[in-house]
Amino acid sequence: MDYKIKDIKLAEQGRKQIEWAEMHMPALMSVRKELKERQSLKGVRISAVLHVTKETAALVRTLKEAGAEVALAGSNPLSTQDDVAAALVEDGIKVFAWKGESEEDYYSNIKEILKYEPNIVMDDGGDLHAYIHEKCQSLKIIGGTEETTTGVIRLKAMEESKVLKYPVIAVNNAFTKYLFDNRIGTGQSAIDGILRATNILIAGKVAVVIGYGWVGRGIATRLRGMGARVIVVEASPLRALEAVMDGFDVMPMSKAAEVGEIFVTATGNINVISKEHILKMKNGAVLANAGHFNVEIDVKGLKEIAKSVRNIRPYLDEYELPNGNKVYLLADGRLVNLAAAEGHPSEVMDLSFSNQALSVEYIYNNRDKLEIKVYNVPQEIDEKVALLKLKGMGIEIEQLTEEQKEYMKQWKYGT
Incomplete structure (x- = not known):
């Protein structure tokens, strides 16, 4: 089977949880609409090791709407929401995760999602990246993303040691991630x-x-x-x-x-x-x-x-x-x-996962241009996510005049 979860019968409750999350993630829903229209990830295989929560469900559903094929494992043995995992399976996501995994289960599930030979990988903590580099170097990975500080530290160490095999975008380093999510x-x-x-x-x-x-x-x-x-x-x-x-x-x-x-x-x-x-x-x-x-x-x-x-x-x-x-x-x-709880509120994961989705698209669109190193999220993505979030909150911001824009470019004017 293309999944291994606790109980598929939990799907109905999981779907309600996902709906609740998506109601509170307006920026990601705007990103989903754009990616769906562009079908910019059509046929792309993505394997992800993320906390299997209702917010992550909103992200992987967005990637699927963009045309991607997604396989998902949990990034912590205790963080999976089993009802959400069941709902994702019914949505066509290949899920290998349940709450209370052993360490052996945890790595076995990582191994399972790599059997789908991903083009792009997404990680939270760096275990997926490390596993690929140690045991699956034959995989042809276009690039990856990393969600958290711990994982970015590990990836930077890999880059400095010259063992990194593909470009990675450090989603954690986005202004709209670490200032809000962290x-x-x-x-x-x-x-x-x-x-x-x-x-x-x-x-x-x-x-x-x-x-x-x-x-x-x-x-x-x-x-x-x-x-x-x-x-x-x-x-x-x-x-x-x-x-x-x-x-x-x-x-x-x-x-x-x-x-x-x-x-x-x-x-x-x-x-x-x-x-x-x-x-x-x-x-x-x-x-x-x-x-x-x-x-x-x-x-x-x-x-x-x-x-x-x-x-x-x-x-x-x-x-x-x-x-x-x-x-x-x-x-x-x-x-x-x-x-012991449910992780971050959906409203703040709205920012992080909008960055994730747009970073995955960026990697795929620039797959022939990126060097093998750790990149920060492009500023235009960071600012776009902030604007989408503000719009979703019903907040308007100031706009610079042409005169002000020109003033900021010059160096001659003084007192």
């Missing part, structure tokens, strides 16, 4: 995941955000907005200084571990919360990860030092430490907003 989307959805898993009160608690990139900024700002006393842990002096100037306390993790009550990782790096940090934590501390991979919290080390472990409620596990204190790990250290 900051506003994750800022809201990570807290949504924490609240669904715990139902704790945020106000009055000491929250520690590890990492002050765009994701960390969004989480820290929204935690403060809900009444938390927020500490930022950051290794970059520039970002640490920015956090201080934004009004946050800044300190190393060794000190923050002793005072925090809620911990959220957002670095893209490994073991930023170590077992040594965990041993210093207060009784009742909550640990959550907002980074793409489940490496930011030393889950293995936590399991080694725990006297006992028990599940309290979905996505909330209690670990008793040797000193008798208990800490609570959310979603086994995986991406909390997608494992």
Whole structure:
């Protein structure tokens, strides 16, 4: 069969979910209309490793309307919405994903979508790109896209090591992606995941955000907005200084571990919360990860030092430490907003996935011109997505006069 999902009978509910998402994604619906009229992806085979959510469904349905043949696998073992996966299968998308995959299942599903010999690949995290480069180098890939910071970092490393085999557009680097998806989307959805898993009160608690990139900024700002006393842990002096100037306390993790009550990782790096940090934590501390991979919290080390472990409620596990204190790990250290909640709101994914769709078209239209390297999203696409979003929100913006445009081009006029 051209799919492997949990239950095809869930399709009706999944279709309702997709309809709800598409209602809140006006920019992508405008892009869909354009691509459908142009049929600019007719016959193009696309394999994608993305979170299988209602918003992703809106994206792959758009690609299909543009004429593409799409195969989809999940980019996280816990993020797939099974009803959405079923609805996509009924729409003719080849889906290999279900919530609760093992690591073996995860890579097996990546292998399945590559059997369709894609022309273009789309990824969220870099696992698909890495798998192709390590095990499927015979595939003739025109190019690819990458959705998230972690994946772009991996691809840049591949480019610098001169092993990259095809051009990739870093969708994550689009202004309309990282300023909104990373900051506003994750800022809201990570807290949504924490609240669904715990139902704790945020106000009055000491929250520690590890990492002050765009994701960390969004989480820290929204935690403060809900009444938390927020500490930022950051290794970059520039970002640490920015956090201080934004009004946050800044300190190393060794000190923050002793005072925090809620911990959220957002670095893209490994073991930023170590077992040594965990041993210093207060009784009742909550640990959550907002980074793409489940490496930011030393889950293995936590399991080694725990006297006992028990599940309290979905996505909330209690670990008793040797000193008798208990800490609570959310979603086994995986991406909390997608494992314990539904990911970003559709409105913000509207921007990211409009960039994705238009970037795929750009790759195909320029397939004979692109060099083998990592590209940013072309500015004209970035600005177009912003304009489509504003139009969908019913907002008009100022227009420069011809005189103003000419003034901005010259260098002679002074005081």
